[in-house]
Amino acid sequence: MGRKAQFTKNQFVDAALKLAAEQGPGAITMGSIAGQINAPIGSVYHRFASREILLAELWLRLVESFQQGFLEALDQGDGLQAALHTLNWVRKHPNEGRVLLLYRREELTSGEWPDEIKERARQLTQELDKGLRKFTRRLFGRVTKKSLIRITFTLIDVPYAAVRRHLQAGRLPPVSVDELVRKTYLAILGRYL
Amino acid sequence: MGRKAQFTKNQFVDAALKLAAEQGPGAITMGSIAGQINAPIGSVYHRFASREILLAELWLRLVESFQQGFLEALDQGDGLQAALHTLNWVRKHPNEGRVLLLYRREELTSGEWPDEIKERARQLTQELDKGLRKFTRRLFGRVTKKSLIRITFTLIDVPYAAVRRHLQAGRLPPVSVDELVRKTYLAILGRYL
DNA sequence: CCCATATTAGAATATGTATTCTAATATAAG
DNA sequence: CTTATATTAGAATACATATTCTAATATGGG
Known part of the structure; x- marks a missing residue:
């Protein structure tokens, strides 16, 4: 055939x-x-079928690759490990890291997605949301808008900030950023450990 | 005429x-x-003369607008104020904030710039660099690669991280992020105050 | 060996948008 | 009033790239 x-x-x-x-x-x-x-x-x-779909596929692959380890750490209740996961993942997957962290989704693929792909994307978003909420509850006892912002900031936004500039410059993040992420983590969430 | x-x-x-x-x-x-x-x-x-040049003009305007207040705070040796400037500036200039913080320069204008514009851009970069170095020296006594990363992370990258997610969602950063930036600042640079 | 078909091959077409070009128009200067 | 020219006006052109189309080619099943 x-x-x-x-x-x-x-x-x-x-x-x-x-x-x-x-x-x-x-x-x-x-x-x-x-x-x-x-x-x-x-x-x-x-x-x-189209460029959009090819790029959607690429995007999903990046998110899946990143999110897996992140959620594993979260699931074990190890927030610091989750925060550091961004750094480790980027060092292990430089190309993936550059694309996922340097560009927005819309810059890659901005058109309409077919339902199958939308569904996969929705599932990934939901998984992440669920993991973050579970961890937030574990840490704070309850989930408020403010506590979620706090967790997201510490586990996702700060590691991202620590890495972005170096990826932009075409390098991997130097070892010294680990300390910055760790210190920030302790400052924001330390007392809840 | x-x-x-x-x-x-x-x-x-x-x-x-x-x-x-x-x-x-x-x-x-x-x-x-x-x-x-x-x-x-x-x-x-x-x-x-071209789309590129129009957009370069826009970009320079954004950077100038942001950088002015940031450098003023830095110049007064007020690092915390500088870190919080991103938040204040974004709240005061939502459109400018969205464009400067949500998109990379290359996404706006990626072609060749005429010398006059390149010169203005170079000057802005240099001003920022100078301000950061001066502040670093003031704080640490000397300027090393690592101490510069530390300062840049705290004064620029973290505030950016605190704000980005909310701009992306079409809102201004909630007041609770100020506390996060402040806490991070104290955790990383507090002992040098 | 023959056939159905998955795949390669790449030329032709469609489309969106930057840029160029030519002409019309208004205004200040003399 | 006339003229030079800055500006408006928008049609014509150029160009890059996604998409479509038609034909050729290989391969497994019968």
């Missing part, structure tokens, strides 16, 4: 990731994706 | 700012800028 495939979905997504990490999302065109692995443009469209 | 002008440079830049703040940088086209104030496209080009 049919010719043997020469290019897989993953190869195209990988190519897009590489382009985005090295030259920014603007460099991702259907032509450049194909060119990256010497595929014809037709083959890209054979795998993905 | 010549016909009386109906549209000024500033009007076009304002229009671009409004578009970016409300619909993202992608919504800034020469047509939409003109449309925003019912001007003909030709008039935009009469004021700006």
Whole structure:
């Protein structure tokens, strides 16, 4: 049944990731994706109905990759580990890190998503929300808007801030930022440990 | 001499700012800028040699606006005030804040800049760098790479992190974030006060 | 060996938008 | 009143890139 495939979905997504990490999302065109692995443009469209969908796939992959370890740490009640996860993840996945942390979702893919993809995205968001709420309850006893902001700030926003500038400059975050994240964590949530 | 002008440079830049703040940088086209104030496209080009240059102008305006108050606080040796300046500035200038803090420079204007603009940008960067170094020396006695990272993290990156999520959601940062920035400041730099 | 079909191949088309160009218009200066 | 010119006006053009289309090609099943 049919010719043997020469290019897989993953190869195209990988190519897009590489382009985005090295030259920014603007460099991702259907032509450049194909060119990256010497595929014809037709083959890209054979795998993905549109550019939007290919990029949505890439985005989901990044979020899933990041979120897994983050939620694992959270689930074990280890908030500091969760906060440091951003740093470790970025160091282990530099390209993924650059794209997920340097660009907004809308910069990659801003059009309409098909239902299947919307559903996967919704699920990821919900998982994260659930994990954060559970951890908040564990720490504070209850979940208020303010306590959620506090937790989100400490576990997500601050690590992100600590890393962004270095990714922007094309480097990995230096070891000294770990200490900054740790200190901030203790300052904001320390008394609840 | 010549016909009386109906549209000024500033009007076009304002229009671009409004578009970016409300619909993202992608919504800034020469047509939409003109449309925003019912001007003909030709008039935009009469004021700006290119889209790039118009957007560079916008970007410089944002940075200048933000940086002024920040450097004033720094100059007075008031680091906490400098850290809180991001919050105050964003609340006072919501549109400017959204665009400066939600999008990267390259997302607005990524092409080549003429020398005059490059020079203004260089000067702004240098001013900031100088202010940060001066403050670092004042606080630590000397300026090392690590101490600069520490200062930058506390005065710029953390306030940015505290604000970003709320701007992204289309709101101004709630008052509770001030406390988070203050706590972080004290945790990281408090002992040097 | 033949067929159905998954895949490659890339040329043709569509579209959105920046930029250029030509003409019309108003105003100040003399 | 005439003229020079800054500005408006918007149509024509250029260009990049997503998408579509038609044809060729290989491969497993019968």
